[in-house]
Amino acid sequence: MNKAFWKEAVVYQIYPRSFKDSNGDGVGDLRGIISKLDYLQDLGVNVVWLSPVYQSPNDDNGYDISHYQAIMDEFGTIADWEEMLAEMHKRDIKLIMDLVVNHSSDEHDWFVKSRQSKDNNPYRDYYIWRPGKDDREPNNWVSVFSGSAWEWDEQSGEYFLHVFSKKQPDLNWDNPKLRQEIYDMMTWWLDKGIDGFRMDVINFISKVPELPDAGTDRYAWGGEYFMNGPRIHEYLQEMNREVLSKYDVMTVGEMPGVTADEAKLYTGKDRKELQMVFQFEHMDIGSGTGGKWDLAPWTLGQLRGILHKWQVGLANDGWNSLYLNNHDQPRMVSRFGDDGEYRSVSAKMLATLLHTLKGTPYIYQGEEIGMTNVKFDSIDRYKDIETLNMYRDATTQQGKSNEQVMESIYVKGRDNARTPMQWDATDNGGFTTGTPWIETNPNYSTINAEQAVQDPQSIYAYYKELIALRKRHEVMVYGDYELYLEDHDSIYSYTRKLGEEIWLVILNFFKEPVTFDLPTQLSHDTRELIISNYEVDSAESIASVNLRPYEARVYRLHGVQ
Ligand code: NOJ
Numbered sequence: 001m002n003k004a005f006w007k008e009a010v011v012y013q014i015y016p017r018s019f020k021d022s023n024g025d026g027v028g029d030l031r032g033i034i035s036k037l038d039y040l041q042d043l044g045v046n047v048v049w050l051s052p053v054y055q056s057p058n059d060d061n062g063y064d065i066s067h068y069q070a071i072m073d074e075f076g077t078i079a080d081w082e083e084m085l086a087e088m089h090k091r092d093i094k095l096i097m098d099l100v101v102n103h104s105s106d107e108h109d110w111f112v113k114s115r116q117s118k119d120n121n122p123y124r125d126y127y128i129w130r131p132g133k134d135d136r137e138p139n140n141w142v143s144v145f146s147g148s149a150w151e152w153d154e155q156s157g158e159y160f161l162h163v164f165s166k167k168q169p170d171l172n173w174d175n176p177k178l179r180q181e182i183y184d185m186m187t188w189w190l191d192k193g194i195d196g197f198r199m200d201v202i203n204f205i206s207k208v209p210e211l212p213d214a215g216t217d218r219y220a221w222g223g224e225y226f227m228n229g230p231r232i233h234e235y236l237q238e239m240n241r242e243v244l245s246k247y248d249v250m251t252v253g254e255m256p257g258v259t260a261d262e263a264k265l266y267t268g269k270d271r272k273e274l275q276m277v278f279q280f281e282h283m284d285i286g287s288g289t290g291g292k293w294d295l296a297p298w299t300l301g302q303l304r305g306i307l308h309k310w311q312v313g314l315a316n317d318g319w320n321s322l323y324l325n326n327h328d329q330p331r332m333v334s335r336f337g338d339d340g341e342y343r344s345v346s347a348k349m350l351a352t353l354l355h356t357l358k359g360t361p362y363i364y365q366g367e368e369i370g371m372t373n374v375k376f377d378s379i380d381r382y383k384d385i386e387t388l389n390m391y392r393d394a395t396t397q398q399g400k401s402n403e404q405v406m407e408s409i410y411v412k413g414r415d416n417a418r419t420p421m422q423w424d425a426t427d428n429g430g431f432t433t434g435t436p437w438i439e440t441n442p443n444y445s446t447i448n449a450e451q452a453v454q455d456p457q458s459i460y461a462y463y464k465e466l467i468a469l470r471k472r473h474e475v476m477v478y479g480d481y482e483l484y485l486e487d488h489d490s491i492y493s494y495t496r497k498l499g500e501e502i503w504l505v506i507l508n509f510f511k512e513p514v515t516f517d518l519p520t521q522l523s524h525d526t527r528e529l530i531i532s533n534y535e536v537d538s539a540e541s542i543a544s545v546n547l548r549p550y551e552a553r554v555y556r557l558h559g560v561q
Pocket of ligand 1 (some may be wrong): 060063100164186201251254327328
């Protein structure tokens with residue numbers, strides 16, 4: 001058993017723009033974060049992953065960085081950041097920063113210099129430049145944020161590649177000088193005392209050098225030529241050798257399109273690359289063949305099948321990250337639970353899943369109070385570049401109706417997760433005294449942290465208990481996972497085992513009551529209820545249990561035959 005702090009940790013993601021505003025300008029900031037650290041300490045989390053706080057023109061809310069070693073003016077100063085780090089460490093909370101190095105902002109000094117001229121320019125090769133082909137873009141790749149992935153640069157007479165927005169030009173990792181600049185920058189932050197990095201789309205950094213056309217499939221976009229590209233492992237091993245191996249830190253790589261087999265290569269203990277990846281397979285359910293915005297029903301079989309595959313795939317080597325939402329995804333309770341009548345029990349059921357599977361749980365701000373998706377009645381009230389570009393193209397080029405497109409935004413749009421954190425029932429949920437950069441979800445009067453902290457039955461109280469249990473019981477961290485009832489339509493059930501310790505998890509994923517029949521292999525002498533989202537008589541036999549809507553129970557079993 002290889003123990004590590006990052007395996008035992010529970011991570012809390014802060015999206016700073018929407019977390020807490022301290023100065024009334026409507027934008028969250030570092031002093032706002034400092035003011036809420038006691039709240040995080042009370043919750044019990046050990047690591048904060050902070051989405052980007054670097055200087056940025058905010059085309060993509062900070063994921064377009066114009067200076068990697070400066071703090072965004074709206075968020076505060078480097079002195080504020082240093083105080084924030086010290087205050088976190090005082091509370092035994094580690095800090096991992098977002099590392100966004102697949103691309104920079106087009107306002108980064110490197111790009112400003114890179115576009116100045118084609119020849120005799122030491123910065124030209126920091127980015128991916130190509131001449132056009134037959135008076136068109138160099139290839140047919142499509143940007144994640146709609147339209148061509150190439151932008152014509154008038155000044156230097158070539159196209160540059162941008163897998164995301166045209167203000168996010170892709171960096172050229174094949175250039176060793178660029179790589180060294182990034183390693184130096186990472187070292188600078190690590191020397192300031194941070195505890196690791198979350199790495200933005202890090203499996204996109206190595207492109208097939210010929211940049212071939214994507215297939216002819218209507219939804220082909222080019223990803224096959226840069227996701228897990230030809231030199232990705234070489235670059236990550238170099239980064240590890242040059243930087244990460246010198247520090248005891250935590251790393252998690254965001255990796256769209258990664259499979260469990262590939263994840264072993266990224267996270268295997270002898271591979272010297274990363275410690276965890278964020279995989280996306282379970283985020284892709286609920287979509288039709290048309291991609292993310294093409295809504296389709298999902299089944300428990302799909303969700304469980306994917307999570308199970310990853311549990312088994314990384315059982316002995318590598319390590320899972322466990323998440324059901326973040327700043328790019330809709331709210332977990334709206335997507336996989338019920339954000340109406342059963343909001344509280346379903347959020348707790350999903351939390352039970354996240355904290356009892358094997359891996360490191362990641363909580364996204366507001367998840368711990370059961371924040372929900374939002375429905376703004378007009379596209380003008382949305383802010384996210386992905387959403388706005390998609391809306392424009394779908395309604396103009398693809399002839400879709402406003403209603404149809406808004407429906408998919410309600411279900412999948414990233415702004416669902418970006419409405420301000422709901423702190424209390426005062427104006428704007430206590431997020432700001434000014435006008436928030438994006439409107440608050442109107443349900444803040446009933447769903448807010450102040451209420452949740454006071455209520456012993458709240459979702460917040462349940463998270464707190466799960467996190468505390470994890471600190472006391474190694475079986476939650478290191479125990480082996482085994483699946484039961486693998487074909488059940490509405491129950492996900494598994495055990496975790498460590499030595500003599502056997503825990504049984506039973507989750508009803510839907511609102512319809514359902515009977516759980518104990519698998520014969522789990523017959524036992526006595527049992528003890530560890531946690532549940534309902535009142536349960538802990539002495540009750542569990543040979544056959546009538547589970548209530550979204551009921552979750554975790555038992556310790558004694559004397560399993
Ligand atoms: C993934 C980030 O999580 C997302 O917010 C961003 O838009 C893209 N990468 C581009 O940086």
